[in-house]
Amino acid sequence: MKKDILKHELVPDHVILSKSDVQKVIKELNIHLEQLPKIKPDDPVVKEIEAKPGDVLKIMRKSPTAGKFVTYRLVLE
Amino acid sequence: MKGILKKISQINFGLMSPEDIRKMSVTKIVTPDTYDEDGYPIEAGLMDPRLGVIDPGLKCRTCGSKGGDCQGHFGSINLARPVIHVGFADTIHKTLRSTCRSCGRVLLDNNEIKNYHEKIEKMFKNEESVNNLIKEIYTVARKDKCPHCEEEQEDIKIDKPVSIVEGNYKLTPSEVRERLEKIPDEDSLILGVNPKVARPEWTILTVLPVPPVTVRPSITLETGERSEDDLTHKLVDILRINQRLKENMEAGAPQLIVEDLWELLQYHVTTYFDNEASGVPPARHRSGRPLKTLAQRLKGKEGRFRSNLSGKRVNFSARTVISPDPNLSINEVGVPEIIAKEVTVPVYVTEWNMEEIKKYIQNGPKVHPGANYVIRPDERKIRIYEETKDTVIEKLEPGFIVERHLKDGDIVLFNRQPSLHRMSMMAHEVKVLPYKTFRLNLCVCPPYNADFDGDEMNMHVFQTEESRAEAKSLMRVQEHILSPRFGGPIIGGIHDHISGAYLLTREGSIFREEEIFQMLKHAKVPLPKKTGKNWTGKQLFSLLLPDDLNVVYRAEICRKCDECLKKECKNDSYVVIEDGVLKSGVIDDKAYGAFSGKILDHIVKEYGTDRAREFLDSATKLAIAGIMKKGFTTSTNDEEIPQEARERIEELLDKAESRVERLIEAYKNDELEPLPGRSMEETLEMKIMQVLGEARDKSGEIAEIYFGMENHAVIMAVTGARGSMLNLTQIAACVGQQSVRGGRIKRGYSERTLPHFQKGELGARARGFVHSSYKQGLDPLEFFFHAMGGREGLVDTAIRTAQSGYMQRRLVNALQDLSVNPDRTVRDNRGIIIQTMYGEDGVDPAKSDYGKVVDLDRIIEEIRIKSSK
Ligand SMILES: [Mg+2]
Ligand SMILES: [Zn+2]
Ligand SMILES: [Zn+2]
Ligand SMILES: [Zn+2]
Helix, strand or coil, X not given: CCCCHXXXXXXXXXXXCCHHHHHHHHHHHCCCHHHCCXXXXXXXXXXXXXXXXXXXXXXXXXXXXXXXXXXXXXXXX | CCCCCCCCXXXXXXXXXXXXXXXXXXXXXXXXXXXXXCCCECCCCCCCHHHCCCCCCCECCCCCCECCCCCCCCEEEEEEEEEECHHHHHHHHXXXXXXXXXXXXXXXXXXXXXXXXHHHHHHHHCCCCCHHHHHHHHHHCCCCECCCCCCECCCEEEECCCEEEECCEEECHHHHHHHHHHCCHHHHHHCCCCCCCCCHHXXXXXXXXXXXXXCCCCEECCCCCEECCHHHHHHHHHHHHHHHHHHHHHCCCCHHHHHHHHHHHHHHHHHHHCCCCCCCCCCECCCCCECCCHHHHHCCCCCHHHHHHCCCCCCCEEEEEEEECCCCCCCEEEEEHHHHCCCEEEEECCCCCHHHHHHHHHHCCCCCCCEEEEECCCCCEEECCCCCHHHHHHHCCECEEEEEECCCCCEEEEECCCCCCHHHEEEEEEEEECCCCEEECHHHHHHHCCCCCCCEEEEEECCCHHHHHXXXXXXXXXXXXXXXXXXXXXXXXXXXXXXXXXXXXXXXXXXCHHHHHHHHHHCCCCCCCCCCCCEEHHHHHHCCCCCCCCEEEECCCCCCCCCCCHXXXXXXXXXXXXXXXXXXXXXXXXHHECCCCHHHHHHHHHHCHHHHHHHHHHHHHHHHHHHHHHCCCCCHHHHCCCHHHHHHHHHHHHHHHHHHHHHHHHHHCCCCCCCCCCCHHHHHHHHHHHHHXXXXXXXXXXXXXXXXXXXXXXXXXXHCCCCCHHHHHHHHCCCEECEECCEECCCCECCECCCCCCCCCCCCHHHCEECCCCCCCCCHHHHHHHHHXXXXXXXXXXXXXXXXXXXXXXXXXXXXXXXXXXCCCEECCCCCEEECCHHHCCCCHHHCECCEXXXXXXXXXXXHHHHHC
C-alpha cells in the first residue's frame, strides 16, 4: 500500500537542477556550492526523485509570509 | 597593549597521553610539603618556583618573564599505582562492555565493523555529528561470545563512581588499563575514541598533571598567615597518600594494606577532579566546608563558563532603583548626581575643547561636571585630587585623555533584566538629577516591563565615539517605538495617559481659553493665537497632530454595535482625523497606548521617529495636565450598586443554583443526554460550568447597568487604561467559579472538597462557586476555594517563567551566530545559507504594518477620506 509521497500536500515540490541552472543559482547568491543548505541522501523525497549526491534540488513551497518561496538544497554523500 | 602573538588555525579535542603530560611538565612534584621554615617554597614541592611566578617583582625561572606576564607552567606527579579518571568512568564501563575480555576486539563481527567504519568516515566527511551512531554501536556491540576469539563474555557493571565490577570480581585500575591497551586502533574509532587524538587507556591516569601556581594562588591573611587554595590542599592529600603507597609497596607490605592505600589514592584523585561526584563523600576543609575542586570551578551558574566567560562584571556601569518622572522625554533617563560623578566618559583633549576640559578638571572629582582621571599619551593614568588639579591643568596638552563626569546629553545604555528582547536595552540621553534613583518616562515601562515597586535597572556608559554613534542611530528609545514582535507600537501611553486623554476629548468636554493655555504650557506645546472663545478638548488635542494626518479607526471604548453608526456613534467611538483635526471620536488606548496605539503607529510610519517622539512626549504631558484639571480618583465606592440590584443578583444566582441541582438530579436518574464524545460525568461538569458561567456574566450585566461613564473605575476599564469590566463586576456583583486544573474544585478530602459537605456532593457551593462579591466579602469556605485557585495561578506563573527561560536560553544559543546579510540572505558564521531570503519575504517586522508588507484596507480608507472632501 505504497503512497506517492510526492503528491502529499505537506511535501513541497523538489526539482533536480541542471548543471547550468546550478551555476546560475550559485552566481545569483554569490556563494560556493558548499554553502547551500543540505539534504540527506536518504531523505525520502531524494530517494523518490532519484537525486544523486552532489545534485542541487530546487524546492518550491508554500510560505505563510511570502505566499510562495523557493530554496535550494545540496544532496549530501 | 600587547599584540596577538599567534593565530589559532585549529583546535583538537582529545586526551593527553602520559608522555604528553610528562613532556609538558617542568618538574616532578614529589614532596607534600610546600614551604620550609623560612617561608621559601620547597623544590619539587607544590609551590616549586619553576611552576611560575605571580609576584610582579620576581622573574620566572622557567620562562624568564616577570610575574603577571608568566602564565605559569605545569608540573606532574608520578602515581605509584594507576587510578581511574572520574570523568571517564562511564566511557570506560561502556568500552569494556563492548570489547572482548580476552582479545580486546569490539564485540562485532567483521562485516559490522566494516559497515560502521564506512558510515563514520562518511559522517566525518559531511561534518556530521557521530554521537548517535556511537550510541547505537554501544548497544549493538554486546555479545555473549567474542566473534573473533570465541571467548565467553562476562557481565560488567559499574559501581558509582569508579568501581568496575566483572561478575563478582572488582577489577583494579591496572587490570582495566591492560584491557583497554589491547583494543586495536581500528576498533577504538568505532567505540568513539579517535586514535589520532586519544587512546582508550589514557582514561586511566598514571601521571597526574599539576596545575601552575597561577591557577591556585595562595592568599596571605592580615595576620600574616598563609592560606592555600583548595586545589593545593587536594594535591597535598594526593601526594601524601601517593608517598605512603609507594613506601608500603617497596617495603613489601601485605596486599590488604596496599589495596586500602590504593583505594584512598583513588578517592583523593576522584575528589580532586570532582568533589560532587555521586557516591563519594565530598572532601572537606578543616572548617567543614566542602572543597571547590576542578569540576566545581567550571560547573553551573557560578562556574567559569556562565559567570566569567558567557557573562562578566563590567566597569562604567551603575545600578539603582528606578522611579517615574513624567517630565522627562521618552529618550531621556534621570541619573543621580552621585552616579554621574562616579562613571565617566573619556574625552580626547584637543585645542578646541581645552578650555572646557580645564573647567572640568578645575571642578575636580567632587563637584559635578568634573573629572576623575587624566590619561597621558604614554598611557599613564593619573587620578585628579583636590590638591593636584592645578598641576594637572598646567601639564594638560592636546592628545591627553580626560575621564570626565557624565553630564546632560551623554548617551548611555539602559537595561532591565531579564533582557528578553532587544527593547530591554535601549540608549537614553542623560539628565543629571538630584536624589538616588534612576528616573524614566512612563511610556518606556512596557518595553522594559518595569514598574516602581522596587525594580532596579542597570546603566552602561559608552567609552568610544563609534559605540556612541551606533547606539544613537540604532538603539535610541525613539527608534524602538515599533516592536518587531507585532509591527505596532510597544512604547506608548499607559494608565493616566489614557484616562486623561479620554477626559479631555470626550463629548461635552469644554474649557475656557485660559485653561487650554495652561494645559498647553504644561505640555510644553507652543501656544496658538488667542480666539477669545471656549475650546473643546478635541480642538486641543488636534494641536498635537501633524497637519496632514488622516486616520480612521474604532476606539477602545467601541461596544461593537451590530450596526456601526460611524460618525454618529452614540459612544463617540468612531475616530476620524482629517488633515490633523480630530473630527469625531475619543482618544483612548487605541490612539496612543502601548501595544495598540493607531495614531502613534501611523505617525511613526508616516512621519518618522522624531515626530513620533515629539507627539508622544506632548500628548502624554497634555493628558496628565487634563487629568489634573478634571480630577481623577477611584475607590470601592465606584463599585457600589443599589440594594435592588443586589436582590436581583441574589435571585439570579439562586435560580442558577437550582438549575445546577436539577442537572445533578437528572444525572443521578440517568436522564442526562451525554454530549457527543463525552462521558456522563464530563457532560454534567460541562453543563454545570456553563450554567454557573452564565450566572456570573448575567450578574455582571446587572451591575453594569449602574456603571455609567461618569464612574472613574469604569472610565479606566473601558478606555483600556487599567482593569477590566470583569474586575469591576467581580468586585460589585459576583466572583464566580474558582478552578484548579481547568475544572471545578474536586480535590481535598475523600469524595468531597471539605468536611462541611456530604460525600459525593456536586452542588455549586460544594465545588468552589463563589456567590459573594469582593466588596461584600467571601465567606470562609469561599475564601478557602479562592485561595486554592489563586495558589494555582501563582505556581503556574512561577513554573512558566522557569520553563520559558530555559527555552529562551537554548533558542538564543542555537541562533546567536545567524545574521541577515546585505543581500537579505540569512547566514551562519561560516557563511552557510540558512534562508535565501530573510523570513522568506524579506520584510523587517518592525517596519511592517502589523506583520504585513502593506495594510491595503487602511490605505483605501484613508484615500476615501481625502477624496471625500
Ligand atoms: Mg516590579
Ligand atoms: Zn614562567
Ligand atoms: Zn576475543
Ligand atoms: Zn459604535
